[in-house]
Amino acid sequence: QSxxxxxxxxxxxxxxxxxxxxxxxxxxxxGNNYVSWYQQHPGKAPQLMIYDVSNRPSGVxxxxxxxxxxxxxxxxxxxxxxxxxxxxxxxxxTSSSAYVFGTGTxxxxx
Amino acid sequence: xxxxxxSGGGVVQxxxxxxxxxxxxxxxxxxxxxxWVRQAPGKxxxxxxxxxxxxxxxxYADSVRGRFTISRDNSKNTLYLQMNSLRAEDTAxxxxxxxxxxxxxxxxxxxxxxxxVTVSS
Numbered sequence: 001q002s003x004x005x006x007x008x009x010x011x012x013x014x015x016x017x018x019x020x021x022x023x024x025x026x027x028x029x030x031g032n033n034y035v036s037w038y039q040q041h042p043g044k045a046p047q048l049m050i051y052d053v054s055n056r057p058s059g060v061x062x063x064x065x066x067x068x069x070x071x072x073x074x075x076x077x078x079x080x081x082x083x084x085x086x087x088x089x090x091x092x093x094t095s096s097s098a099y100v101f102g103t104g105t106x107x108x109x110x
Numbered sequence: 111x112x113x114x115x116x117s118g119g120g121v122v123q124x125x126x127x128x129x130x131x132x133x134x135x136x137x138x139x140x141x142x143x144x145x146w147v148r149q150a151p152g153k154x155x156x157x158x159x160x161x162x163x164x165x166x167x168x169x170y171a172d173s174v175r176g177r178f179t180i181s182r183d184n185s186k187n188t189l190y191l192q193m194n195s196l197r198a199e200d201t202a203x204x205x206x207x208x209x210x211x212x213x214x215x216x217x218x219x220x221x222x223x224x225x226x227v228t229v230s231s
Contacts, residue, residue: 001172003154036210036217038155045224046147046155051210051217089155093215097160097169099145104154 004029004090004102011108012080020105022073022090028100030071034093037066037075041086049088050075077107085109112136112220114206119225122196132189132206132222140164140184143209145218146191148202148227158204159191163212174200196229203227 005023012018022029022037029035035053038046048057050066053073063078073092077084090102118130132144146158159170159180168180179192189206203226207218 003156032215034215034217038218040155045205045221046218047221048210048217048219051219052215057210057219087154091155091157091217097167097214098171099157099160101147101155101157 001094001098001100004092004100006088006090006102006105008103009106009108011110012077013110014080014082016080017076017078018080018107020075020077020088020090020107022075022092022102024071024073024092024100026071027096028092028094029068029073029090031095032093033068035066035068035073036091037064038089038091039084039086040089046089080109082109112208114208114220114222116204116206116222116225119204119227121228121230123231124197124229126196127192127194128196128227130191130193130204130206130225130227132191134187134189134206134208137208137220139182139187141212143212143214144180144182144189145207145209146178146180146189147205147207147218147221148200149205149224150199150202153202156202160214161189162214193227196227198229201227201229 210219
């Protein structure tokens with residue numbers, strides 16, 4: 001159950017688009033379509049942003065989108081806004097009926 | 111509205127035990143799988159364990175298997191985590207979280223505010 005690999009940090013200017021990668025194995029990310037993404041502001045609980053690779057829960061901005069290719073999933077934030085500055089985590093269901101989170105990415109809005 | 115409230119955290123010595131609780135409201139608790147997720151100070155999220163809607167299936171992270179036990183009381187809308195043989199590396203904020211759908215894999219759509227567990231002598 002090794003953590004999924006994410007870049008430690010990603011930054012962008014307001015209005016730009018950024019993409020966060022999440023790399024796993026064929027036992028997790030590559031083995032199903034159960035990848036989810038979470039946003040966490042300092043001192044707060046995580047919030048579900050994307051589920052099942054590319055679906056947005058109601059209330060989540062259309063600026064957030066997800067995709068997957070092989071063992072790597074991606075979260076794209078379009079039209080970056082100051083309130084998007086936060087930590088982002090991917091998560092995947094695994095072949096052993098467990099779950100694994102990514103290492104986390106700090107997004108900075110310049 | 112959907113709400114999860116954890117309790118039971120505190121300071122405990124290495125090797126001792128602690129039981130966390132998570133009170134659920136605003137949804138049909140008995141229909142959803144429930145999880146514990148933890149976050150060490152300044153670190154990332156770590157999934158700990160899950161229990162199915164009826165308690166018949168439970169899965170654990172390797173780091174806690176054999177020491178932690180998840181359970182639920184659907185009559186009380188409450189989730190539990192019994193933690194034994196605690197270690198310094200178990201120090202973390204523990205969150206309870208709800209399955210998004212009434213089946214596995216789809217993510218966690220509601221989280222509690224977290225309860226801090228500190229393991230120290």
